[in-house]
Amino acid sequence: xxSVTQTExxxxxxEGLPVMLNCTYQSTYSPFLFWYVQHLNExxxxxxxxxxxxxxxxxxxxxxxLHKSSSSFHLQKSSAQLSDSALYYCALSVNxxxxxxxxxxxxxxxxx
Amino acid sequence: AQTIHQWPxxxxxxxxxxLSLGCTIKGKSSPNxxxxxxxxxxxxxxxxxSITVGQVESVVQLNLSASRPKDDQFILSTEKLxxxxxxxxxxxxxxxWGQDTQYFGPGTRLLVL
Numbered sequence: 001x002x003s004v005t006q007t008e009x010x011x012x013x014x015e016g017l018p019v020m021l022n023c024t025y026q027s028t029y030s031p032f033l034f035w036y037v038q039h040l041n042e043x044x045x046x047x048x049x050x051x052x053x054x055x056x057x058x059x060x061x062x063x064x065x066l067h068k069s070s071s072s073f074h075l076q077k078s079s080a081q082l083s084d085s086a087l088y089y090c091a092l093s094v095n096x097x098x099x100x101x102x103x104x105x106x107x108x109x110x111x112x
Numbered sequence: 113a114q115t116i117h118q119w120p121x122x123x124x125x126x127x128x129x130x131l132s133l134g135c136t137i138k139g140k141s142s143p144n145x146x147x148x149x150x151x152x153x154x155x156x157x158x159x160x161x162s163i164t165v166g167q168v169e170s171v172v173q174l175n176l177s178a179s180r181p182k183d184d185q186f187i188l189s190t191e192k193l194x195x196x197x198x199x200x201x202x203x204x205x206x207x208x209w210g211q212d213t214q215y216f217g218p219g220t221r222l223l224v225l
Contacts, residue, residue, distance in 0.1 A: 043216035
């Protein structure tokens with residue numbers, strides 16, 4: 001079956017430092033990859049998703065590149081902000097179905 | 113604009129009691145609908161999805177059931193709650209599946225004692 005692995009459960013950074021959250025996946029098909037962000041006591045919302053034409057998605061300073069060779073979709077940002085503190089989920093879906101499979105999540109804490 | 117509403121906002125229930133959680137989507141006809149569960153400190157687990165009225169597919173078995181009685185309504189229920197049912201229940205919708213974004217509702221917090 002499909003699976004998503006986020007190796008870091010907790011990441012703590014100082015404001016202004018670069019962010020990189022890891023995401024690797026396993027899928028029988030060629031999947032779509034997503035990053036969802038969930039702030040405290042809020043519902044998850046989409047941060048960005050992979051494109052079929054291999055363009056690099058970007059939103060709010062975050063970007064991610066789908067590398068099919070390494071089955072990865074790592075999330076990056078050049079400079080962390082305090083407001084980036086949240087729970088980040090990597091997720092996978094395939095075109096043939098309605099299932100969205102989430103990774104375990106990474107809690108990012110940005111401190112001054 | 114589409115809006116998604118979940119009710120109740122929070123519930124405290126006794127083990128063995130019944131449960132019914134609701135979700136309504138306004139401003140979008142024939143959406144795909146989903147139920148998710150998030151244990152405290154845990155990841156999001158998709159429970160059910162529905163593509164059309166009257167049709168619901170189960171993704172995992174957690175002694176819960178779901179129904180879609182109307183195009184814009186999705187209900188999650190059980191006749192007998194377990195302690196393990198505690199958590200955060202989220203409803204979501206999308207236009208299609210695959211590459212389509214899922215939009216989540218505000219959620220219902222459930223505590224089973």
